[in-house]
Amino acid sequence: MYQTSPATHVISYRAAERLLDAGDPRGAVKLLDGVVEAHPENTAARLLRARAFFLGAQLRRAEHEFSVVLEREPDNAYAHFALARTLQRAARGDEALRHFRLAAALDPKPDYLAAARFGQHD
Structure with a gap:
């Protein structure tokens, strides 16, 4: 070694x-x-x-x-977004949405905001 x-x-x-x-x-x-x-x-x-x-x-x-x-x-918007995409890919949409929204709240990038679906009914 x-x-x-x-x-x-x-x-x-x-x-x-x-x-x-x-x-x-x-x-x-x-x-x-x-x-x-x-x-x-x-x-x-x-x-x-x-x-x-x-x-x-x-x-x-x-x-x-x-x-x-x-x-x-805990304020790492990218990590929240990436975790959300991981959860979404694993068919865990409710958990994913929570992290998409946290990402968008921390950093209002267009991709994050679109994924967060603010104002839309679930």
């Missing part, structure tokens, strides 16, 4: 971003597992890993990671 350094983790994180952009979420997860294991407090790495899980259709794992991010950063 070899020793890793903080620089190695930064390189792994950046490479994982590129893998996600290239459509390889499983490859990204493999790189991010080591980063998160070494730095479990690193919210950015957890958020990127959550995205990779989502894109790889590992919805339970994505939900867990987005939830960990939101425990640490």
Whole structure:
């Protein structure tokens, strides 16, 4: 087993971003597992890993990671929106709507507002 350094983790994180952009979420997860294991407090790495899980259709794992991010950063609008999309994809619409609305309340981006369906009857 070899020793890793903080620089190695930064390189792994950046490479994982590129893998996600290239459509390889499983490859990204493999790189991010080591980063998160070494730095479990690193919210950015957890958020990127959550995205990779989502894109790889590992919805339970994505939900867990987005939830960990939101425990640490309850005002993270993107994490609420991404968790909502994960829940929506898992056919849990009521739970998803709650997080869509939280995302829109925290950051009124057009995508967030449209998903929140404010003013519409459920």
